[in-house]
Structure formats: structure tokens, C-alpha cells
Amino acid sequence: MSSDHRQVVLLKSQHTLNRFYTLAPPERGWKNAEEIDDFPPDVLLGIAYPCLEDGLNDFAVIRSTFETLDSFPDDQELRDDLMVMVFEARDTLHRRLSELRDRLESRQAHFLGTDLNEFKDYAVTLATKGNIRRTLDNMMKLDVYESVALKEAEESGTTPDSMYYYEFLPENTLDKTRDLPPLEFVVRLFNDVLTSAEDENSYQSKYHFDKYVFQKFIALMFINYATTDPIFYGTNKADYGVSAGKDMSETPLYIAVGEALREIERQLAEDPNRPEEEITKATMHTHPTFGHEMMEGAAGEEESPSPWDELDLTPQGSTEEVLSEPAAAFEAPPFDLSTQPSPADSPAQEGPYPPLGPGVGPTAPPAGSGAGTTRPPAPPPTAVGASGGTPDGRTLHLPNASVTHQRLMVPLNSITMAVQLLKNSSDPMASAYAQMLQTSADALQAALKEWGILEE
Numbered sequence: 001m002s003s004d005h006r007q008v009v010l011l012k013s014q015h016t017l018n019r020f021y022t023l024a025p026p027e028r029g030w031k032n033a034e035e036i037d038d039f040p041p042d043v044l045l046g047i048a049y050p051c052l053e054d055g056l057n058d059f060a061v062i063r064s065t066f067e068t069l070d071s072f073p074d075d076q077e078l079r080d081d082l083m084v085m086v087f088e089a090r091d092t093l094h095r096r097l098s099e100l101r102d103r104l105e106s107r108q109a110h111f112l113g114t115d116l117n118e119f120k121d122y123a124v125t126l127a128t129k130g131n132i133r134r135t136l137d138n139m140m141k142l143d144v145y146e147s148v149a150l151k152e153a154e155e156s157g158t159t160p161d162s163m164y165y166y167e168f169l170p171e172n173t174l175d176k177t178r179d180l181p182p183l184e185f186v187v188r189l190f191n192d193v194l195t196s197a198e199d200e201n202s203y204q205s206k207y208h209f210d211k212y213v214f215q216k217f218i219a220l221m222f223i224n225y226a227t228t229d230p231i232f233y234g235t236n237k238a239d240y241g242v243s244a245g246k247d248m249s250e251t252p253l254y255i256a257v258g259e260a261l262r263e264i265e266r267q268l269a270e271d272p273n274r275p276e277e278e279i280t281k282a283t284m285h286t287h288p289t290f291g292h293e294m295m296e297g298a299a300g301e302e303e304s305p306s307p308w309d310e311l312d313l314t315p316q317g318s319t320e321e322v323l324s325e326p327a328a329a330f331e332a333p334p335f336d337l338s339t340q341p342s343p344a345d346s347p348a349q350e351g352p353y354p355p356l357g358p359g360v361g362p363t364a365p366p367a368g369s370g371a372g373t374t375r376p377p378a379p380p381p382t383a384v385g386a387s388g389g390t391p392d393g394r395t396l397h398l399p400n401a402s403v404t405h406q407r408l409m410v411p412l413n414s415i416t417m418a419v420q421l422l423k424n425s426s427d428p429m430a431s432a433y434a435q436m437l438q439t440s441a442d443a444l445q446a447a448l449k450e451w452g453i454l455e456e
Helices: 053-070 076-105 116-128 133-140 145-156 182-198 206-226 252-270 276-281 406-423 430-451
Strands: 007-013 019-024 045-047 109-111
Touching: 007 252, 019 252, 045 076, 045 252, 053 076, 053 206, 076 109, 076 182, 109 276, 116 182, 116 206, 116 276, 133 145, 133 206, 145 206, 182 206, 182 276, 252 276
Parallel strands: 045 109
Antiparallel strands: 007 019, 019 045
């Protein structure tokens, strides 16, 4: 019998909001889904779903805020107020990406089940040969690559460029990075995205943000999916519903994570200088197929099959079991309406509500946001745990719909921002406006309850 009694846990840093997998010694007292101040430097960390996907929440806040501003182009006061949210999300994104880069570089954190040689090769291919924008959007279930090209075509009066090429910043061009070992190359790739996210010019508009930051991050995620063993996507139904109160130790994802972390420990103990690409590849069981034909230039505009396309979107069982994803991946921006006047017995909207449909539900992989988004990308569904106070004190648990489905994300953000503005308003009609918003919130809650997203 093994003397290793450590359990796989997914921990969240209160400082960076990042989450990593680790093996928790009993004496640490760590529990799964727990928040800690920060990750100790002596703990081995694993990167699998939803460690990268967590950052999509920051992208969603920034993009949906720009979409709101686009509706009121002449309201400078509104822009001043809402840009505060953009900069707060940018600061969070900076902390996330900085930590990922630094912990990868120090080899405290490791990609699990990832072929870093292929990771590098795919990045070089995307920068040199490019890929069809529409195919990337289709594969990742987004509308970002084509929308950027359409915007540029409108401004220049030319035909939209159908090809997307990853554009490295001058300090990271391929003539300076192509010959780097895979891990160093991946670290430079993360730094490239981070530097772009830090640039003030990337926040002039949604177009600028999409072109210089969001496209890059989604490309990085796509490459990771295409070079990682699918077991680490967390799309097996047994992986759903991660929470502190649920034993996840026998789920496919957690079993694979535990085996991978122990294999990495074993290899580093044998040879601390062993190349990272050898270590991470040893944690692979199945070679990924997602996006391979596309990256190799053989598929044209055809979509490669994705395991998420085959999963059943029909809820079966409780909300906790079905709508919860492998690990509270996206936390929706907090919204607390409990301080607003609550209309007595406000009538909830009745009648049938549309099903969540493709892209909203336990099997919808994470992928960013944006008007017109359908179902996000390939991997792991995004998660549970997205929570916020409701007028009657209940807690909303919004699956990835909170981030990837803009028909919910935008109104929730808009209501939140409007209520915040009303709190500071001297307008004598402020109370009436708040009442209108409250009624809208009640109707939205009724829909969420009907869909099975709102927990009683």
C-alpha cells in the first residue's frame, strides 16, 4: 500500500486569483477548492483545466464593458466611470499572466499532459504560415478573429484579410526566439501576451483590445488545447461539480492530475536538469487530435472534430451535478443588488424560457466572450462558482454562461453598473430607476431559475 497520502487539490490564490493543482500533504490542511493567501515556493504546481481559462473572466469584463460604451459613444462621463472596471480587470489580468509566466520559468509550475515541442512548433506555424480566421473562430466558438479583420477592412476600404498570423512584439520576434528550448519559448510567448496586455494603447476600444490582446490569448489557449492530452480538459461528466464538499479524488481529471504530478516529482528527483519537454510529455496518455489538421495545414476550412461536440447538452440530474464544471473556472464579476429597494412580491415573468442551447451548459468549453458568440472553444467547460448576491440574498451559480454567453453577461454587467451609478446619483428619479432595474433583475432571475442555473 502506498505511503503517499497526499490528495489532489485545486487551490486559488487570493492575491492573483489564479488556480493551480497540487498534491496536498495532510499536515497542510488544504482542502479542494480552497483559497489560500499565495502558493508557497516549495510546492509543485500543475496547469490543466481551468488554470488558463480563469483569465477569460477578465477578458469578458473588458470586452462587455467596451460593448456597453459602444452603445453610448458620446457619453464621456459614462466612459470615465466604466473604464475604471476595464483597468481593474486589466490589473487582475496582469497579476494572472505574470504569475503563470514566472512560475513556469522557475519550473515550479508545469503543464500537465502537454507536448511542449509541439506547443512551440504550433506557435511558430501560426506566426509564419498563419491560419484562416473563420476556422479559428469556428474551432474556438468565438467571433473575434473575423470581427477584427472586418473592422480593419471597413476603415481601409479593402477586402477583409481571411488569414490570421500571430504577431510577436519586436523583442520576441522569431529570429530571437525560434532557437530557444521549448520551455523558454513558451515563457517568452506568455510574456508577449502579458506585455501586450500592459500596453495602454490596447485599451482604446474593443477593436484594439481584441486585436492586440484577446486574439493572442485565445491563440495561446488554442495551441495548449491542441498539444495537451484530452484527459486534462476536464470534459468527462464525472469531472463536473467540483466543490469543497465533493470528493473528486476518483474522477478522471483528478486521477490524471495526481499521476502527472507524481511523475513530474519522480523525474525531477532523478534529474533536476531534465528538459521540461521530456518531463511534460511523459505525463501524456493520449495524443490530442483537436486542431491538428488545421495547424498542419491539411484541413483547409474544415473543422477538426472536438470531443465537446459529442457530449450531451441535456441536463440530467441536479444543478450541482450537471451545470457545475470541473472547477469554478469563471467567476462572474461580483454583483450585489441586495442593498437596492426590493419590490414586494414582484411578479416573475411566466411562460416557457428558451433552453440554454449550444454554448451554454456543462459541456460548453471555455472561450472568451463577445457579441454573437455561440459556443466557446474546445476545452473544458467553464465553471461553477460564479456567484453573486441576489436581491433576496440567494446565491447565483452561473456556469460558463456568465462569461461566454453575452446575452446573459451583458445585461448582468449592465444592471450592476447601473445600480452602482444610481447609488451616487442626486437625481430625484434615482429611486424609480432603481425600482425598474430591480424588476428587470427579478425577471432575469426567474429565467435563470427556469433554466436551472439559479440555485434555490
